[in-house]
Amino acid sequence: MHDLVIRGGSIYDGSGGEPFQADVAIDGNIISIVGDVQGSGTEEIDANGKIVTPGFIDIHTHYDGQVTWSERLVPSSQHGSTTVLMGNCGVGFAPCRPEDRQELLNVMEGVEDIPQVVMAEGVPWQWESFPEYLDFLSSRVADVDFATQVPHAPVRIHVMGKRGVEREPATDAELVEMTRLVAEGVRAGAFGVSTSRSMGHRGADGELAPTVTAEEKELLALARGLREAGAGVFQLLPGAHEGKDPVKEMDLLRRLVAESGGRPLSFTLLNTNQFPDNLDKTLALLSEVAAEGLPIKAQVFPRGVGVLFGLDASFHPFRFHPSYRAIEHLPLADRVAALRKPAMRAQLLSEKPEHSHSTYLYFMAQTPELFPLGDPPNYEPAPSSKLSALAAAKGVSVHELAYDMMLEQDGNALFLLPASNFVDGTLEPVRKMMEHENALISLGDGGAHYGMICDSSYTSFLLSYWTRDRTQGPRIPLAKAVRALSRTNAEAIGLFDRGLITTGLKADINIIDLDRLKLRPPHMISDLPAGGRRLVQDAEGYVATIKNGIVTYRDGVPTGALPGRLLRNPNINVEAKMLHETMQ
Numbered sequence: 001m002h003d004l005v006i007r008g009g010s011i012y013d014g015s016g017g018e019p020f021q022a023d024v025a026i027d028g029n030i031i032s033i034v035g036d037v038q039g040s041g042t043e044e045i046d047a048n049g050k051i052v053t054p055g056f057i058d059i060h061t062h063y064d065g066q067v068t069w070s071e072r073l074v075p076s077s078q079h080g081s082t083t084v085l086m087g088n089c090g091v092g093f094a095p096c097r098p099e100d101r102q103e104l105l106n107v108m109e110g111v112e113d114i115p116q117v118v119m120a121e122g123v124p125w126q127w128e129s130f131p132e133y134l135d136f137l138s139s140r141v142a143d144v145d146f147a148t149q150v151p152h153a154p155v156r157i158h159v160m161g162k163r164g165v166e167r168e169p170a171t172d173a174e175l176v177e178m179t180r181l182v183a184e185g186v187r188a189g190a191f192g193v194s195t196s197r198s199m200g201h202r203g204a205d206g207e208l209a210p211t212v213t214a215e216e217k218e219l220l221a222l223a224r225g226l227r228e229a230g231a232g233v234f235q236l237l238p239g240a241h242e243g244k245d246p247v248k249e250m251d252l253l254r255r256l257v258a259e260s261g262g263r264p265l266s267f268t269l270l271n272t273n274q275f276p277d278n279l280d281k282t283l284a285l286l287s288e289v290a291a292e293g294l295p296i297k298a299q300v301f302p303r304g305v306g307v308l309f310g311l312d313a314s315f316h317p318f319r320f321h322p323s324y325r326a327i328e329h330l331p332l333a334d335r336v337a338a339l340r341k342p343a344m345r346a347q348l349l350s351e352k353p354e355h356s357h358s359t360y361l362y363f364m365a366q367t368p369e370l371f372p373l374g375d376p377p378n379y380e381p382a383p384s385s386k387l388s389a390l391a392a393a394k395g396v397s398v399h400e401l402a403y404d405m406m407l408e409q410d411g412n413a414l415f416l417l418p419a420s421n422f423v424d425g426t427l428e429p430v431r432k433m434m435e436h437e438n439a440l441i442s443l444g445d446g447g448a449h450y451g452m453i454c455d456s457s458y459t460s461f462l463l464s465y466w467t468r469d470r471t472q473g474p475r476i477p478l479a480k481a482v483r484a485l486s487r488t489n490a491e492a493i494g495l496f497d498r499g500l501i502t503t504g505l506k507a508d509i510n511i512i513d514l515d516r517l518k519l520r521p522p523h524m525i526s527d528l529p530a531g532g533r534r535l536v537q538d539a540e541g542y543v544a545t546i547k548n549g550i551v552t553y554r555d556g557v558p559t560g561a562l563p564g565r566l567l568r569n570p571n572i573n574v575e576a577k578m579l580h581e582t583m584q
Contacts, residue, residue: 002041003027003549009047009511013501014054016483024052026507029548029563034503043551047511050543053482054499055082055508056459057489059266059440060235060299062112063146063447064092068136069122069529071562072143075456075536076446078556080485082508082547083145083567085493086447089237090195090211092151093123094133095158095181101125103165107153107210110203110357111196112448113314115532122529130181131188134566142564143552145508147493149235150185152195152211152222167213175221182225182232189568191493192233192263193222199242206357216252220259227261231571233493234265235299241270241420246278250285253296262295266440266492269298270305270420271429279429283436290438297492300433301443302462303379304418307363307452308535309370311335311411312524314451317367317402320353320360336411339403349399363417368398370415372405375521379416379461380472383425387415414521428473431466434484435476440492441484450534454522459485460539464517478514494571507549510542517541 004026010019011034025033025041058081063073067086076084086092091111096104105116127133130150137148156164159177164170170178182193201209219236226232234256238249257265269286271279282298289296309316312332318324327338338344353364368388371381383389391401405413421430433439446456462485467478490499498506522537538556545553548563 002032002037002039003043004507004546004551005037005039005041005044006047006052006509006511007037007044009050009052011501012051012053012479012482014483014486014499016479019051019479024501024509026546026549029507031501031503031505031507034501045511045544047543049513051478051512051514052501053080053510053512054486054501055510055545055547056080056485057083057493057495057499058442058444058446058456058459059085059489059493060088060442060444061086061446061456062088062091064148065108065114065119065123066447067140067142067146068124071141072558073146073446073564075454076444077143077545077552078536079457079459079539080510080512080542080545081144081456081459082545082564083147083490083495083498084446085147085149085191087149087151087190088194088235089201090152090209092148092154094127094130094154096125096154097128097158098125100157100161103157104154106203106205110205111201111209112445113450113452114448115450116204117530118450118528118532120530130185130190134189134568137566140566141562143558143562144547144564145567146564147191147567147569149192149194149233150182150190150225152193152214153209155181155222156210156214164210167208167210169215170218170221175218178218179221179224179228182222183228186226186229186232186569187572189566190232191567191569192235193225194235195219195222196237197239198237199239200359201237202357202359216255219252219256223256223260223263226263227259229572230261231494231569232263234260234263235267236265237268241272241275241278243275243278246281246285250282250289254289254294257294257296264295264297264492264494266297266299268443269300269433269439271423271433272420273423276423279433283432286436286438297438297440298433298436299440299442300430301421301455302430302434302441302458302466303427304416304422304430305420305443306417306422307419307449308373308454308522309415309417310413311339311406312533313414313535315360315363316406317364317370317399318348320355320364321348321351322354323347323351332411336407339407345403349403366417366419367402370402370417373414373416373521377416377519377521379418379465380422380427380470381416381425412523426472431473431476440489442489450528450532452535454535454537457519457537457539460517460519463512463514464519464541468514494569495567497570507546509546511544513541513543515541
């Protein structure tokens with residue numbers, strides 16, 4: 001007898017090799033047989049005509065807060081992910097003294113679009129140091145395994161206080177302390193350290209996030225923390241997509257790897273219309289560092305990076321118009337009723353947005369660039385469906401058309417703003433990035449951007465659109481896509497016990513009816529602390545998701561099983577840890 005047997009599926013084992021027909025037997029949380037399973041299973045799943053893949057590894061999430069109040073790490077777990085890595089982009093909740101909590105909430109709200117009222121009620125703050133944060137997380141259960149990194153912003157504020165928030169330069173003594181905190185966090189089980197240099201990352205007050213203008217010597221101090229711990233990865237959001245010189249940016253990454261003692265580093269890679277030449281330059285540089293054997297990889301997203309606009313989302317074209325601010329507190333149905341009045345329509349169309357946050361005003365100026373998302377959602381829309389084109393064809397202004405379309409579906413209509421990776425109606429820049437030998441497919445941002453992004457569905461999008469449905473250009477082989485979502489990402493963060501369907505590894509598995517796999521439009525639900533709202537996106541075609549040998553989803557519906565636990569970094573250099581403890 002086996003605990004679970006999956007019968008007759010087409011196995012895409014995560015290696016990138018050709019699929020094969022086989023059974024899979026699971027005992028406990030381990031895959032025990034891949035082949036012809038003669039014995040029976042306490043439970044058996046018929047996978048005939050289905051594909052069987054490893055559970056996906058989502059290496060760029062922001063569940064730092066959500067995992068403290070929720071046992072389901074949705075949306076990632078809805079789309080086949082069985083392991084997630086959080087603590088990205090330099091933001092998080094530890095280390096943190098009680099007097100600094102408000103500063104971290106301000107940063108997280110502005111950078112990751114998580115309302116402060118949600119975090120204030122949801123985050124329990126039962127820690128101060130990063131090891132204490134990990135100890136708290138070790139008491140949590142979830143529908144996926146979860147791991148984290150040491151975020152730069154809390155480290156900076158913990159060491160420098162208000163000076164850190166105001167982005168003043170760190171002293172030499174403060175840099176030493178930052179190194180110590182990173183090493184301490186990694187020794188306790190963090191998978192690395194993260195930071196951001198993006199000018200778009202700002203707090204709720206519109207001020208730049210504490211990490212953005214940090215001097216190079218401070219970034220090197222973070223890297224030294226990895227060297228001292230003898231483990232961990234470095235993750236960052238650089239600035240080439242914002243116009244910074246790609247050569248200088250890559251040189252900085254080289255120096256960070258050297259300072260860390262050769263630890264792996266990954267960075268966010270985007271393609272923007274403002275600086276289109278920087279993508280090819282960066283890819284060429286990435287090939288150079290690959291040839292040099294440096295462990296530098298680019299995190300890329302398999303569709304346009306942008307935001308969703310809608311009346312019930314964080315942004316819509318009239319979100320910051322004075323007349324709208326007077327009714328924004330009303331329930332959706334009441335706002336729709338108010339906006340359908342001709343006098344309100346005329347008033348709003350005559351106004352301009354007002355806000356101190358420059359990024360918010362930038363988004364308001366993008367109304368002509370919006371696309372109706374549609375059902376099924378279209379993430380590679382033709383230029384003719386852009387609002388500017390539709391308005392011209394109808395002989396009305398863009399804002400008149402946006403106003404009327406926003407009220408469709410009783411105010412639930414959504415628009416897509418693909419601000420990056422989408423050029424002239426095509427995702428070809430994305431394919432170019434994904435096919436690079438040093439690319440990591442990620443950037444779903446689960447646990448963040450609750451009211452403007454729902455990108456953790458990228459796993460389902462990659463499998464359904466890029467391998468099966470795309471007609472505007474070349475597709476991606478299914479075996480390659482499965483490997484990118486599983487084993488490649490697992491190896492990138494030092495996890496070698498999962499990401500493959502082979503005997504002896506973790507029984508993290510998806511059974512997918514690929515012919516039926518499709519995304520539904522995102523929709524808003526209210527299940528966050530303090531009644532907060534968030535976007536989620538359902539998918540059809542997931543027959544079952546198995547985590548640690550236990551079925552967590554059947555036909556897209558959660559079973560209630562919560563076999564996921566905190567992962568502590570398994571690659572800590574034992575000798576370095578013992579030496580540190582001896583010195584203490």
